[in-house]
Amino acid sequence: MQPRLELRNISKRYPGVVANDDVSLTIQPGEIHAVLGENGAGKSTLMKIIYGAAQADSGEIYCDGNLIAAHNPAMSRSLGIEMVYQHFALFESVSVVENIALSASSAFNLPSLAEKIRELSLRYGMPIDPHRQVHDLSVGERQRVEIVRCLLQAPKLLILDEPTSVLTPQAVVKLFGTLRQLAAEGCSIVYISHKLDEVQELCDTATVLRNGKVTGTARPKETTSLELARMMVGSRLPEMHVSPAAPSEKPVLEVRNLSAKARDHFGVDLEDVSFNVHGGEIVGLAGVSGNGQAELIALLSGERRHAQGDAIKINGTAAAALRPDERRRLGLAFVPEERLGRGAVPSHTLWENAVLTAHRFGTVRNGLVDRRRAAAFATGIIDRFKVKANGPDATAQSLSGGNLQKFIVGREIALAPKLLLVSQPTWGVDVGASAFIRQTIVDLSRAGTAVFVVSEELDELFEICDRLLVICKGRVSPPLVRTSTDREEIGLLMTGRTMGKDQTGGSSVALQD
């Protein structure tokens, strides 16, 4: 059979890294083909090359037997190749149908396009209203828009980049149904993921990447998880050491009946949020992104303040009305989800970025920045947390994502916090650094610090947390003890299903079934 897509010896390098090194793979019509690899293995780059959003330095791409020379996304679409990005390519300020019209080749006729969208989305079991504004949609709904956009072009090859990272377990089941239906109709699917269980459940074949190289191909359904994992991460599989928690008697962080309006119409209102975090324990917050996590974390960190001071207490002190630096004096430290531009100033050096939050630790004296001490402080972090950097004078933007994250985590831990807030601790961080960061957080909590972790990765939360909270539509569930709950229960809470009296809660959340 003529393969739908064939890659031969694709290589691509960026300054300092080889993203793809001599990668070859073949995909048949109707095949669901996984590209499996850890963060940073080169999966996304490879997909961009297939789609034409990036150009390979060398190698060849064949589609239905024809060589594709230098191409671009528009050309790919005319060949029947469509891509659903991990971070969606949708415009917030316009409607669903306008978004889709932007990539449709048909005449600019919004009413007829809207009708088509309605039909198609129903046929594949993921209804969407074409006239809604995108900023009103949940993440799951946005993904539907992206997929419907691709399906309108009747694609021969559909590329999905980590499509489940933003979905509830239930929504994932639903998505897989749609993908199988598509494949049965003859569409080839490239499924990029780092999640073994999903790949084993859905995919016919898998190509595994590590450090930009193909380390193996497999039939995932006939291969054990251990074998796949070996191919992904090599022989060394990091292990976590999580000893039992010994929570302090009094809570370090107390949140009582915290309600807050969203600051703009892109945000989510928080409603009556209450929970505690004790010293020595890790409390995790699960939830589909865009359900109020950003608002909650900004209120906890002090980036946003609240009039009712005792809605948030840190070590017994009313803190909700305090600025971030004032809360830090109470023992707070915070690792935000955006490293560049929020956790660190991209163009500043590491020693300057150390001063950002460590200015009360001897790096500023008499109103002047003490460069020598700041550099020593930064060097201490670099050594202790094994940050790969050209010393304290390297700029933050010159570090890889994982190394910058280690630096920021290291800086916040060096402040000897009583309460640590961490948002998305290991986003885009390679497997070795992830394990290191998680272990560091666990160790910190076992030494008595109260830790609050927000993450969209359930695996991560189950790995390190002692108790779990679930956020949905701005409401936070009662705490669940990790050892006595499971993914099903958390998943249901993520869709708002069992959230007490208000049953309307589930109506527009993510992918309800």
Next chain:
Amino acid sequence: MRIAAPVLACVLTLIVGSLFFASLGHDPLPTLYAFFIEPLSSMNGLSEWLLKASPLILIACGLAIGFRANVWNIGAEGQFTMGAIAASGVGLFWPNPESALLLPLMFLAGMAAGMAWAAIPAFLRSRMNTNEILVTLMMTYIATLFLSYLVHGPWRDPAGFNYPQTALLPAAAMFQSFDPAYRLNSSIFITVVAVLLMWLFTDRSFLGYKMSVSGAAPLAARYAGFRESAAVWIGLLAGGAAAGIAGMAEAAGPLGQLSPQISPGYGFAAIIVAFIGRLNAFGIVLGGLLMSLLFLGGEGVQMTLALPSALTRIFQGILLFFLLAADFFIFYRIRLVRPVKDAPALETAR
């Protein structure tokens, strides 16, 4: 690396300038000589050079503090005017025109007026979220009209043959010239102090550090708990104070009175000086000397070659254009070139 872009921009401006003169039918070399060398070949020329560089550097230092924090005060011209008005007001109407306190009082009045004029946009930006670019600019027009009202109306010199200007300031209200033959005066020391303060503030102080975080990454500043409104206030007030003092020194120095043409565009030119100086204290000194030379040269060729003084503004614009463009070539191109060397295929990709 930091000076490569300004140097390149100057060279390109000179080349374009030569072509421009040639196209006007003037031999480029003598014209460039008249523009850039002749003004500096006499004692008086050197005195005028420093005299004009001083306000430019002073204002640019103040503005750069704001620019570093992304606070865009482009109304220094208005703050300069208000500084000159307030200082002259004190100088003209203080009960004792021979008081030794007169000059210090004028200094304070000029500074306070410049700050007050900048405080309005600072308040509006920090409290009302109002764009400071437009407000500072509108306030410049208002200041100019206010000056015009004063010199045409209540402050007009009754013995001035109906010219729109005030009476001359008393001697105690004037900076002393170093040499009666030349106009350069002791106000230049104010600029020297300002440059040192600016360096200390931006390069060493924690407050300056906070401002640079606000400018480079506003979310990081919020994350760390640095107040955005503080950056807005400090940024605008620094520019207002510097411009107000410069206006005072202009009135109490070379002019000695108020007239509608109090500033030859120092407030706007200082913006360019700040950029040429890379928002850095010592860079601004060089930038100010260069810009002062452009002003002098413009006046020179106006007199000797009958070329219009608008040339100065054209050169200012061209210089800034080239500086911005040179920045791109030096900071981006180098990053672009390296990977291309490693992997020639990238060339086709771009």
Next chain:
Amino acid sequence: MELFIAIFTGTIIAATPLIFAALGELVVEKSGVLNLGIEGMMLMGAALAFWAVTAGYSMPVAILAGALAGAAASLLFGVLALTFLTNQYAAGLALAIFGSGVSAFLGRGFGSEPIEALHGVRIPVLSDLPVLGPLIFRFDPLVYLALLMFVAISWFLYRTKAGLILRTIGESPQTSHAIGYPVIRIRYMAVLFGGLMAGLAGAYLSVAYTPLWVENMTAGKGWIALALVVFATWQPLRVLLGAWLFGGMTILQLQGQALGLQVPSELLSALPYLATIVVLVLISRNRQMLALHFPASLAKPFRPAS
């Protein structure tokens, strides 16, 4: 009645350059680019159009020359801001300074003689109607062109695919690039269009509004046009209304001076600038309203990743 007609028509005429310049800038800003150099482009347009008239060219040619001068000036900004990715504030300021210098340089030989202004239209029957004739049907053609541009731009932005593309580039050039649109090229076209409109606004000033050459004759109108775009919260209809508001202010101020009001003329002259500040404050307080139509990528340099 006479006074009303004078005020009404005066308002419409005074608003015309603002409509051109602000609508042009609206399109530029909708694409995510902030060009602060309107004042410079207007001055170049004014100078070139005036020169063309004095050199004996016909009115349409002169006006076209003014518009093209504005476009040429905007190209300088475009190269810096779009190709060289410089700070757009700085590039716009450079253009404002440069334009005022070039126009003053060009204008040194223009003298102070007025030229014959652009004529009003004469439509049979309509122009001769009582009241309605002078009120609506006797303006010069550019007044009607300004209104036509308003209709055309509103239609373009909200009814065509090209307008949708432009608006979405203004929200997120990264996304537009990802789905295959030539962001830089489209932004260039927007910037050139903005320059064309600013040039037209300048030409209107020097050949129709005050058919005279005066150095820096725009007197801040370019900056007021910028403020109008903010005031209009990036919506064409509000640009139109805002321009009329400012036109009315200008005319009241002139009428006030003519009637010999007992206030300093400088105070009256300062009114438009004061009004600009006041409306900016009023509109800026409501962040939600500003955010609704705000081009999210405004003034942020964009370079497509390879």
